Amino acid sequence: MSQNTQNPKSIAKRWSEYSLQLQLILVVTAIGLTVVIGITAAFVLRQNQILQEQLEERAKTTLISVDAATIDELYFANVDQLETIATSFTASGSILVLKIYDSNGRLLVTTDNLDLEASLTADPYGAQLVGANDPQLAWSSDRLAAGQRVMVSNQILGAVHVELSTSELGEQLQISLLQGFIAAILVSIFGGAAVYFMSRSLTSPIATLVTQTRSIAQGDLTQPIAVQGGSVEITELINTIEDMRQKLREIYMQLEQRVAERTVELRAARDEAIAAQQVATENSRLKSEFLSTMSHELRTPLNAIEGFTSIMLSGMGIELSPRAEDMVKRVSSNSKRLLHLINDFLDLSRIESGRLELVNEPVSLDKLTVKWERQVGVLAEEKGLDFKIQIDPDLPPLILSDEDALSKISINLLSNAFKFTHKGTVSLNLRRSDGSWMIEVTDTGIGIPPHARDYIFDEFRQVDGSSKRLYGGTGLGLSLVQKLSRTMGGSVAVQSEVGVGSTFTVTLPLEVPEEQEQGVGL
Amino acid sequence: MSKIPPDLLQGWDIVVIDDEPDSLEVARYILDFYGANVSTATNGKEGVELVESIKPRFIISDLSMPEMDGWEFIKALKSASSAKDIPVIALTAHALKGDHDRAIAAGFHSYLTKPLTAMTFMDELLTLLLDIPQLSEYLTF
Numbered sequence: 001m002s003q004n005t006q007n008p009k010s011i012a013k014r015w016s017e018y019s020l021q022l023q024l025i026l027v028v029t030a031i032g033l034t035v036v037i038g039i040t041a042a043f044v045l046r047q048n049q050i051l052q053e054q055l056e057e058r059a060k061t062t063l064i065s066v067d068a069a070t071i072d073e074l075y076f077a078n079v080d081q082l083e084t085i086a087t088s089f090t091a092s093g094s095i096l097v098l099k100i101y102d103s104n105g106r107l108l109v110t111t112d113n114l115d116l117e118a119s120l121t122a123d124p125y126g127a128q129l130v131g132a133n134d135p136q137l138a139w140s141s142d143r144l145a146a147g148q149r150v151m152v153s154n155q156i157l158g159a160v161h162v163e164l165s166t167s168e169l170g171e172q173l174q175i176s177l178l179q180g181f182i183a184a185i186l187v188s189i190f191g192g193a194a195v196y197f198m199s200r201s202l203t204s205p206i207a208t209l210v211t212q213t214r215s216i217a218q219g220d221l222t223q224p225i226a227v228q229g230g231s232v233e234i235t236e237l238i239n240t241i242e243d244m245r246q247k248l249r250e251i252y253m254q255l256e257q258r259v260a261e262r263t264v265e266l267r268a269a270r271d272e273a274i275a276a277q278q279v280a281t282e283n284s285r286l287k288s289e290f291l292s293t294m295s296h297e298l299r300t301p302l303n304a305i306e307g308f309t310s311i312m313l314s315g316m317g318i319e320l321s322p323r324a325e326d327m328v329k330r331v332s333s334n335s336k337r338l339l340h341l342i343n344d345f346l347d348l349s350r351i352e353s354g355r356l357e358l359v360n361e362p363v364s365l366d367k368l369t370v371k372w373e374r375q376v377g378v379l380a381e382e383k384g385l386d387f388k389i390q391i392d393p394d395l396p397p398l399i400l401s402d403e404d405a406l407s408k409i410s411i412n413l414l415s416n417a418f419k420f421t422h423k424g425t426v427s428l429n430l431r432r433s434d435g436s437w438m439i440e441v442t443d444t445g446i447g448i449p450p451h452a453r454d455y456i457f458d459e460f461r462q463v464d465g466s467s468k469r470l471y472g473g474t475g476l477g478l479s480l481v482q483k484l485s486r487t488m489g490g491s492v493a494v495q496s497e498v499g500v501g502s503t504f505t506v507t508l509p510l511e512v513p514e515e516q517e518q519g520v521g522l
Numbered sequence: 523m524s525k526i527p528p529d530l531l532q533g534w535d536i537v538v539i540d541d542e543p544d545s546l547e548v549a550r551y552i553l554d555f556y557g558a559n560v561s562t563a564t565n566g567k568e569g570v571e572l573v574e575s576i577k578p579r580f581i582i583s584d585l586s587m588p589e590m591d592g593w594e595f596i597k598a599l600k601s602a603s604s605a606k607d608i609p610v611i612a613l614t615a616h617a618l619k620g621d622h623d624r625a626i627a628a629g630f631h632s633y634l635t636k637p638l639t640a641m642t643f644m645d646e647l648l649t650l651l652l653d654i655p656q657l658s659e660y661l662t663f
Contacts, residue, residue: 303545
């Protein structure tokens with residue numbers, strides 16, 4: 001563990017990355033080692049203390065023996081005899097050095113040759129010994145020194161000093177430390193091994209579980225979780241995961257079934273929609289084809305009627321009585337009305353079926369108004385009305401629009417205006433207003449009562465039944481004007497006063513051909 | 523009407539093709555009135571034969587006809603080298619927008635929509651003739 005403390009942060013960081021087994025081994029071994037080292041240390045310390053006390057006891061006993069042996073000779077200051085005694089004490093080897101001091105603290109005898117020169121001089125240590133009541137003990141690296149004064153009935157005779165070897169003590173400690181070390185190694189090995197085998201029963205089912213749950217994570221819910229649990233907790237965990245897998249599989253299968261059902265439903269709905277679409281397309285095609293055929297079939301007989309009546313009325317070599325001419329004119333007029341109805345009807349059908357294809361081509365408003373004037377001018381002449389055309393000079397000479405649609409709008413509005421005006425003026429104004437422009441048809445006709453303004457744009461509606469009879473017309477014209485205007489991105493509005501006249505205003509977005517665009521703003 | 527001189531088409535050979543006898547008669551009468559020599563056919567097949575034998579100045583043809591319709595007729599005509607430059611004007615009751623462009627693309631010079639009055643027919647025809655260089659040179663007024 002000591003090396004771990006060198007870099008605690010990185011260890012802490014990496015700790016969770018270790019396998020459970022390694023974690024267990026490390027923790028248990030560390031605890032075991034700590035305990036063993038602690039016990040060994042305590043034991044060694046205690047033993048050391050005991051040994052020291054024993055040595056001190058021995059030193060004191062030795063001092064007493066030396067005291068007893070030397071007391072007489074000290075009293076008589078018999079140095080030779082003292083030397084003999086000292087030598088005999090140290091002969092056994094258990095006492096390393098023996099020193100004898102006189103009552104002044106001067107060294108009289110020593111078995112240590114090095115100290116010989118110091119004899120006869122006053123020794124502070126000797127003086128200290130002589131002055132002290134109790135035995136003096138001093139530990140050094142390899143020996144224990146003990147000294148004590150020698151007294152006879154309150155008279156200080158001197159002092160004795162012995163030095164005992166501590167080597168025996170050291171040997172004892174070394175043995176104890178070695179024992180502790182061996183114990184620590186054994187604890188590490190056996191403890192680690194025990195934990196290793198124990199933890200295997202914990203981690204190996206977990207490892208298997210990981211492999212099997214991984215296949216669940218990858219979406220394979222068919223493989224049952226089959227692991228022999230190493231403990232109650234692990235077994236419970238495995239069972240729970242297996243339950244979870246079964247539940248998941250159940251839910252998954254239900255989901256799959258539901259998806260399959262929905263897919264079938266959706267597919268059926270899609271097929272139905274496609275079939276409906278095909279039917280609609282086919283219907284639309286048939287309708288379009290029908291319109292085309294109807295148009296052709298209605299125009300063909302009308303062409304004969306128009307052709308022959310116009311020949312009869314054009315002075316192309318056919319002589320008619322006044323009565324006959326009048327009748328032919330009526331035939332011609334009715335045929336025109338029928339043609340008008342057919343045209344309006346076809347246009348409305350085309351708009352409603354979304355088959356009206358508008359073009360956006362340059363249109364000259366000047367040329368267009370001349371054409372319109374040619375078409376409806378005859379109506380003005382017939383009824384003796386003024387027909388005024390005004391084009392706003394701000395309008396560009398060419399605009400982008402659909403000429404046919406513009407013509408239908410204008411001719412319808414103008415025809416209506418002439419139809420409902422008996423005297424006065426019909427005027428056509430083309431005006432510009434910022435991003436849009438207007439076709440404005442004003443008449444001095446009978447006007448439209450307020451209640452009728454809401455429905456005059458409906459199909460087959462005129463102001464009332466009587467006016468229909470009085471004024472004829474298809475009843476489709478205004479409806480067509482409104483639908484065309486809307487299809488072109490515009491609108492139609494009406495202002496009217498009964499007996500004074502009406503103004504129909506068609507507002508359309510103004511688009512200008514590119515090459516002309518720069519000049520328009522000027 | 524009065525603007526168009528009655529001898530406008532004096533001496534012109536014109537072929538009119540239409541399966542409707544009444545439509546054919548209207549066109550024949552009007553063109554005849556202005557001096558043209560009008561030959562008629564009731565389908566494209568007859569039309570091709572007629573055109574190759576007469577070599578008219580121009581042709582007026584219907585589009586919807588039995589046996590050989592106007593579309594096949596213009597195709598056959600354009601592949602016949604001797605007659606391929608003769609202008610053909612479509613005169614049809616097909617009034618739908620796409621038909622006009624389709625006809626021009628097929629090789630018709632222009633396209634007139636039935637029904638037509640005598641006046642508008644002549645007005646339109648004159649405008650067209652003035653627009654065709656090889657025919658306008660014959661117009662003498």
